[in-house]
Structure formats: C-alpha cells, structure tokens
Amino acid sequence: MKTLLKYILAIVFVQGCFMANSQESKVKSVKDDYNEFAYVKTSNVLLSVAENGYRSPEMLQQLANSFYFQNKMKEAARWYGELFKLTTDVDSEYYFRYALALKGAKNYEASDKWMEKFNELNPSDSRAKSFIARRDYRNQIEENSKANIEVNNLDFNSEYSDFGTAVYDGNLVFASARNNDEIKYQWNGQPYLDLFKVYSYNDGEYSEVSDYNSKINTKFHESSAAFMPDGNTMFFTRNNYYRNRVKKDEKGVNRLKLFRVSKDVNGNWGEIKSVHFNSDEYSVAHPTINKEGTRLYFASDMEGTVGDSDIWVVDINEDGSLATPRNLGASINTEGPDSFPFVNSEGDLYYSTKGLPGLGGYDIFVVRSADQKIADNVTDNYVVTNIGGPFNSNADDFAFYENVEKENGFFSSNRTGGKGDDDIYSFNLGECKQVVKGNVRDKQSGALLPGAIVVLKDGSGNELERVIVGSDAAFMFNVDCDKQYLVRGSKEKYSVEEKRFDTNDASLELNLDIGLSPVEIAIQPCDDLAKALNIPLIYFDLDKYDITYVAELQLQKVLAVLVEYPSMTLDIRSHTDCRAADEYNQKLSENRAQATLKYLVKSGIDPTRLTAKGYGESQLVNDCGCDTIDTSECTELQHQKNRRSEFIITSFKGKNCEE
CATH class of the missing domain: 3.30.1330.60 (OmpA-like domain)
Structure with missing residues (x-):
C-alpha cells in the first residue's frame, strides 16, 4: 500500500512539473511577440496560461500590460490585481497603470487609493502632483459636465477603429481600419488605418464612405489629417517607411511621422513631403492648425518631451515653411501620454491625456485662449480644465473637433455601446434660455436690503452686469448655457457675499437669494x-x-x-x-x-x-x-x-x- 502511494505521489509530482514546464514554455514562446508589441497574440497565450493557474511576476506584468495597451481596461485591472497579490515589488508605473485600469472598470474609489500609493512611491511625478492637487477631481468634472448636449454615434462607424475628424470642402476626413486587407496590425489585431471621407449634408445625414485618396493611403497607417485655412495644403500622420519598406528605430519600433502635401496647378494633391523635424528615433503625429494658419500643433516624444508624448507647436512661416518646434511645457504636458491636439476658431486648445485626473483612460481637456497666449510667448500658468461629460467617460475619449459658429462638433471614443473599437460621435450644443434671479437680504434678520449692489461676473471674474436693487431688493440676469457665473452682493456696513453657479440645463430659472452679514469684527493693528x-x-x-x-x-x-x-x-x-x-x-x-x-x-x-x-x-x-x-x-x-x-x-x- 505504501509502495502504491509512493508511485501515485511520484506520478502527480511529475505531472505537476510537466504542466509547470509546459506553462513556462508558453510564456517564453511569446516573449518576442510581447517585445514586438504583438499584444493580441501575447494576451491570448498568456491568458490561457494564467487561467491554468500559472503565476509569475513577469508573466502577470506582460499579460496585464497587453490588455492595458489594447485599451481593455477591465481585463487589465483584473491581472494587475493578480500581480499585486503576488508581489508589490514592481516599478511604480504599475501602480499608476492599475489605478488607470480601475477607472476603466468604474472603480474610482479603488483607483484613488492606488494613486495615493503611486504618490507615496513617486511624489515628484507630475501625475501624482496633479492627483494630490485635485483630490476632488470627480466633483470638478461633474460641475464641468453639460446636460443639454446631444451626442450621437454616427451611422458610418464600422466594426473596426474609426477616429479623428477634420472638415474639408464639406467632407469629414477621418481614419479607419475598415479596409479589410489581410495585413493586420499586431498591436490590436486590426487592419492598418487609412484616411476616408464622407460628405456631410446640411440635414445631418451623410453620404457613403469612400477612400480619401489612393495616392495618400498606403498599406501602412495613415491618420489624423489637418488642412490649412485655404484648403490647399494638408498635413497628416503616416508610419515611417521608405520605398514600401518599414523603417525602425534602434529599439525596433516603427515610428510615426508627419507629412504635408499641397495641391498642384490642376487642383490635385501633389508630391508628399516629410516635415523637417521628423526622425527615425521618435514619433510626430496628430496635427492641428490654428484659424489663421500661422501655427501647427502636434504630438511627439522628441527630445525635450516631459512624458510619454507631449503637445508641441511650430510656427508656419509666410512662405509655408516650418520653424523650430517648441514644447508647450509642464503647465500643459504631463508625464503620461498627451496627444490629439485641436485648436478651435477662438484659439482654445483641446487635447487628450492620461496624465491628469479624469474619468477613464484618455480624457479631453481644454486650455482657453491658449493660441493667443502662445503667440504672446506666455509659457506658464495655463488653466487646464477637464471638459466633463458627455464627452469624457470611463473609456478613452480623444480627437475633439469643434465648430464654434455652428455649435457642433465631433469626438472619438471606445466607450461601451459603440459599433466597433473606436467610434466617432457627433455633438450639438442645443438651445439655451436661462435666467438667474433672487433677492438680497440681511443674513441674520432676513430683512430685505434695498440699495444693495449685485454684480454678475463670468467664470474668470470679469464683470458682465451690475444692478442696484430697489425696494423689493430683487435682481434678475439673463445668462448663457454651459457657462460658469458668479453673482456678488454688497452693501455698506455689510460683508461682501458671492455665489457661484453653473448653467448646465437647457432651460433654467434659477432662484439665487443672497444673504449679507453685518460687518462686526474686533480688530487692531498687528492682527492677522x-x-x-x-x-x-x-x-x-x-x-x-x-x-x-x-x-x-x-x-x-x-x-x-x-x-x-x-x-x-x-x-x-x-x-x-x-x-x-x-x-x-x-x-x-x-x-x-x-x-x-x-x-x-x-x-x-x-x-x-x-x-x-x-x-x-x-x-x-x-x-x-x-x-x-x-x-x-x-x-x-x-x-x-x-x-x-x-x-x-x-x-x-x-x-x-x-x-
């Protein structure tokens, strides 16, 4: 009996060793795939290994990262969690990725806890600093969110990735992986991107989707078009390749480059040229041009970049040549990826980043009047604001485009409920009819205070209107929607009181009484x-x-x-x-x-x-x-x-x- 038991134990031990060795060999078999960014294949193999019970720090890092870089945040959160059960002795970047992945799963409280741990390990990181400075970021985002905006998933989206919009000659020009070629991009298992166009009719309907231009599209990636104001020059993003051969940097990475093409005398797109600051060693991508056609903004990880990628700007000279690029600095850029810039007709800069507190992966942020500040060589003290919902979600939200005059636009997202991977969404701001009114009273007695002054200010503190209230101590202001305002009440021998409010509803009559307190303080020289x-x-x-x-x-x-x-x-x-x-x-x-x-x-x-x-x-x-x-x-x-x-x-x- 004892001999039989020994044989059974020996067999079990051998089988266990065989299974462990088998799982280890599978992990080793995809090491090269992982290093070459073949994340779909890597995640498929390592998932089967993990579900068979095999665990190692390296394997769990690669599995979680493979899902993370495919933007599959729920799966990434699961396996980062398993990694931290096994060990906490990992690079601090894994703490940040786990926190971001938890947001993708809408587990914000857990995400915040892991950001606190990330801050303890790396307090000098700009992402940690931003989190500590904006602990109430969810409340701020909720305040910035807009309830009256209509958002629609566009009918021409495909089952693949569709993103980024530029408007040119009545057409929407966008990137899509819908070409159904047999060649697949190993990173996400989808076909390579090309540029497509769809005509936008005035009634909101769209034509059939067609290939943008056979001369511009290749068998590799093309995306993110931007047009000069006269429509005669286009900038776009393309993989780094020469004579149908992909070129890679020293680490084996095929980088992105920025190209330009201008129309010839017949109105056709002419010779495609690389911009002078491209390189085989870094990427340059996602261009946007200001209204005057004097500045080109783009994303890059070139030398001088703060984080994974930054927003850069380069002046466009009168002859069309490009000057030397400038980094927009740490007031805008973070130690995470900052990308997909867009400048509207008012000079507001929109961009997406994972480096500032948000709702998910990429969130869309705005810097008001950034283009003018950049023209004036202002290099710091930009106010960066999360634009809130419905634009931002727990997923990736990016490639914002806005027509200020028509009060509509587009953005891209891989949020739940889409047709494919990344989808293009349209938005309309809607009509706004809003009034704010109230009375000024003594805060202690409740008595009306005729003669009080009430001032209406915009969100930046600029005075818009003021009234001296009459015997009924009443005031009323007409206000715009989707704005932040402040009303200030004052009267001699009373304290100044202010109330801030947002106009998020499409139709609003806001009753906002102001209570003033008599000024009664015991003070003397040297007091604080x-x-x-x-x-x-x-x-x-x-x-x-x-x-x-x-x-x-x-x-x-x-x-x-x-x-x-x-x-x-x-x-x-x-x-x-x-x-x-x-x-x-x-x-x-x-x-x-x-x-x-x-x-x-x-x-x-x-x-x-x-x-x-x-x-x-x-x-x-x-x-x-x-x-x-x-x-x-x-x-x-x-x-x-x-x-x-x-x-x-x-x-x-x-x-x-x-x-």
Missing part, C-alpha cells in the same frame, strides 16, 4: 485679518499663483473690510511648505503675494494701502521641514498648515502696528 475673519487657507493650484475661484471667495471678505474701513492698511504675506527648492519656494510665494495684491487693487483698493512679500519656507508654523532632497515624512494636512496667506493690519484708526 485672515484669522479675525475666520478665513481658511487661500488656495492656489499646485505650483501656480493665479487667483482661483475658491481663493477669490475668501479674498472678497478681506475686500469687504478694506472697503468698510478706508483708513486700514495691510501687509500681505505668503508662505509655502518645504517641498521644493528654497529659491523656487521663495519666488512662488513672492508671485502669490503679488497676485493677491493685484487682485485687491483691481477690485478698487488704493495700492498705497497695501504691501506684499513672499517668505517661501522660512517661517514654518510646525516642525515639517524637509531634508536635503526636499522630502518630508509629514502628512499632507501638516504641510497644508504652512501653505498660508496672512493679512497683517499695519495701521488702523490712526494707530500703527509696532512689531
């Missing part, structure tokens, strides 16, 4: 007015010094006291925490102090009543100093106490502060 008014921190966005909406609401309280007491003078003092170089923190605090002073002066305060100075990290209020590499074990809340603004009363009612 911020403490006397119970003002919390004056919040600035990470590494920036422009006055945010939240900061403005608090500064209005300071403004009210300065208006009420015209003899009062203040010294504005700005402080940072220790987490950056001393010189950088000093400059940042100086800029923030001056920005605060300028805001109060712009609001009507005599500049002779104000002084401002930055102190950097020289006056910490706790023991949260940093080591020689600017790191600290303190919590975020502890650091936050050091990031403060003070408003020291230097003179009041004829008395001076004697510090």
Whole structure:
C-alpha cells in the first residue's frame, strides 16, 4: 500500500512539473511577440496560461500590460490585481497603470487609493502632483459636465477603429481600419488605418464612405489629417517607411511621422513631403492648425518631451515653411501620454491625456485662449480644465473637433455601446434660455436690503452686469448655457457675499437669494485679518499663483473690510511648505503675494494701502521641514498648515502696528 502511494505521489509530482514546464514554455514562446508589441497574440497565450493557474511576476506584468495597451481596461485591472497579490515589488508605473485600469472598470474609489500609493512611491511625478492637487477631481468634472448636449454615434462607424475628424470642402476626413486587407496590425489585431471621407449634408445625414485618396493611403497607417485655412495644403500622420519598406528605430519600433502635401496647378494633391523635424528615433503625429494658419500643433516624444508624448507647436512661416518646434511645457504636458491636439476658431486648445485626473483612460481637456497666449510667448500658468461629460467617460475619449459658429462638433471614443473599437460621435450644443434671479437680504434678520449692489461676473471674474436693487431688493440676469457665473452682493456696513453657479440645463430659472452679514469684527493693528475673519487657507493650484475661484471667495471678505474701513492698511504675506527648492519656494510665494495684491487693487483698493512679500519656507508654523532632497515624512494636512496667506493690519484708526 505504501509502495502504491509512493508511485501515485511520484506520478502527480511529475505531472505537476510537466504542466509547470509546459506553462513556462508558453510564456517564453511569446516573449518576442510581447517585445514586438504583438499584444493580441501575447494576451491570448498568456491568458490561457494564467487561467491554468500559472503565476509569475513577469508573466502577470506582460499579460496585464497587453490588455492595458489594447485599451481593455477591465481585463487589465483584473491581472494587475493578480500581480499585486503576488508581489508589490514592481516599478511604480504599475501602480499608476492599475489605478488607470480601475477607472476603466468604474472603480474610482479603488483607483484613488492606488494613486495615493503611486504618490507615496513617486511624489515628484507630475501625475501624482496633479492627483494630490485635485483630490476632488470627480466633483470638478461633474460641475464641468453639460446636460443639454446631444451626442450621437454616427451611422458610418464600422466594426473596426474609426477616429479623428477634420472638415474639408464639406467632407469629414477621418481614419479607419475598415479596409479589410489581410495585413493586420499586431498591436490590436486590426487592419492598418487609412484616411476616408464622407460628405456631410446640411440635414445631418451623410453620404457613403469612400477612400480619401489612393495616392495618400498606403498599406501602412495613415491618420489624423489637418488642412490649412485655404484648403490647399494638408498635413497628416503616416508610419515611417521608405520605398514600401518599414523603417525602425534602434529599439525596433516603427515610428510615426508627419507629412504635408499641397495641391498642384490642376487642383490635385501633389508630391508628399516629410516635415523637417521628423526622425527615425521618435514619433510626430496628430496635427492641428490654428484659424489663421500661422501655427501647427502636434504630438511627439522628441527630445525635450516631459512624458510619454507631449503637445508641441511650430510656427508656419509666410512662405509655408516650418520653424523650430517648441514644447508647450509642464503647465500643459504631463508625464503620461498627451496627444490629439485641436485648436478651435477662438484659439482654445483641446487635447487628450492620461496624465491628469479624469474619468477613464484618455480624457479631453481644454486650455482657453491658449493660441493667443502662445503667440504672446506666455509659457506658464495655463488653466487646464477637464471638459466633463458627455464627452469624457470611463473609456478613452480623444480627437475633439469643434465648430464654434455652428455649435457642433465631433469626438472619438471606445466607450461601451459603440459599433466597433473606436467610434466617432457627433455633438450639438442645443438651445439655451436661462435666467438667474433672487433677492438680497440681511443674513441674520432676513430683512430685505434695498440699495444693495449685485454684480454678475463670468467664470474668470470679469464683470458682465451690475444692478442696484430697489425696494423689493430683487435682481434678475439673463445668462448663457454651459457657462460658469458668479453673482456678488454688497452693501455698506455689510460683508461682501458671492455665489457661484453653473448653467448646465437647457432651460433654467434659477432662484439665487443672497444673504449679507453685518460687518462686526474686533480688530487692531498687528492682527492677522485672515484669522479675525475666520478665513481658511487661500488656495492656489499646485505650483501656480493665479487667483482661483475658491481663493477669490475668501479674498472678497478681506475686500469687504478694506472697503468698510478706508483708513486700514495691510501687509500681505505668503508662505509655502518645504517641498521644493528654497529659491523656487521663495519666488512662488513672492508671485502669490503679488497676485493677491493685484487682485485687491483691481477690485478698487488704493495700492498705497497695501504691501506684499513672499517668505517661501522660512517661517514654518510646525516642525515639517524637509531634508536635503526636499522630502518630508509629514502628512499632507501638516504641510497644508504652512501653505498660508496672512493679512497683517499695519495701521488702523490712526494707530500703527509696532512689531
């Protein structure tokens, strides 16, 4: 009996070893496929291995990555989860990918937890910094979302990938893998992309899809067209190949290049030319051109790139030649992939990125008036905003296009419910009829306050309209849809109160009463007015010094006291925490102090009543100093106490502060 048991155990052991060796051989068999980006084949083989119970860190990394790079985020999240069950000793990038994959599965709370772990491992990464600075990103995105926009999946989408739209001569020009060639792209198992066109009729209907141009399309990838304003020159993306042979970089990667083609005297597309800054060692792709035809924007990972790929710009000279490309900088670009730029007729820059807090993979963001700022050589302090739903989802959302005059446009997405992989969606903004009205009252007694001043401002704080309320203390403003506004109420011997609101509904009558509180504070020279008014921190966005909406609401309280007491003078003092170089923190605090002073002066305060100075990290209020590499074990809340603004009363009612 014992002998029989030994034989059985031996057989089981041999079978186990054989199965393990068999699974290991399968893993090794797709190593070259994985390294050559054949993610479909890799995931198919490794999935069968994993489902048979075999586990190793390398295998799970490759399996999860293969799904991740195919944008199959639910599957990626599953196998990244298995990887972390096996080991946490992996590169920090896997923490970020797992967090992003969890968003694709709509598991936002778990995603945020893994982003916190990513931040602990890599706090200097711009993606970690953005997450920490925007912990309430889901609320912000919800506020930016628009309920009155009609979104439609277009009928001409195929079962394959369809994305990117440019409008030319009444046609939509887009990229698609629908050509049904036998040659398949190993990355996703689909045919290579070509450019196609479909005519757009005024009634919203479309013609049959046709090949854009046989001279431009090849057996490899062509995508992302952009046209000069006169329609005589087109830029587009194509694989790097020469004389029907693919060219690769030193790592064996076939890169993307940017090409241009102009019409000849007969109106036909002529010779296709490579732009001068293409290279075999990096990619250049996804062009867009501003309204004037003076600047070309594109995505690239060329030298000087912040992350995986960045948004770049190059001037278009009067003779049509291109100048030297410039990176748009860390205010716009992240350490993730930044791609698919588009500039509308108002100079707003839209682009997609995985490097800023969003709802899924690629989210669409906008920088208002970016083209003009770039023309003026403004290199920082861009305000980057997630445009919210219905454009962004838990999937990849990209290739935004907008016709400002017609209030419609297109974007691409691989969200659930589409016809194929990536689909093209149209959107229409719809009609807007909105009114905001209310009364001004004493916040304590509820009494009406005739004679109060109510000001309507846009989302940037620019005054649009003001009224002095009558005996009924009532006000009413007509407003546009899909905008952010602010109403400010003020009256002598009362505090200034502001309320911010969004007009997201197609038809809205918003009742917005304003309650003002009598100004009653006990203050004297040398007091900090911020403490006397119970003002919390004056919040600035990470590494920036422009006055945010939240900061403005608090500064209005300071403004009210300065208006009420015209003899009062203040010294504005700005402080940072220790987490950056001393010189950088000093400059940042100086800029923030001056920005605060300028805001109060712009609001009507005599500049002779104000002084401002930055102190950097020289006056910490706790023991949260940093080591020689600017790191600290303190919590975020502890650091936050050091990031403060003070408003020291230097003179009041004829008395001076004697510090």
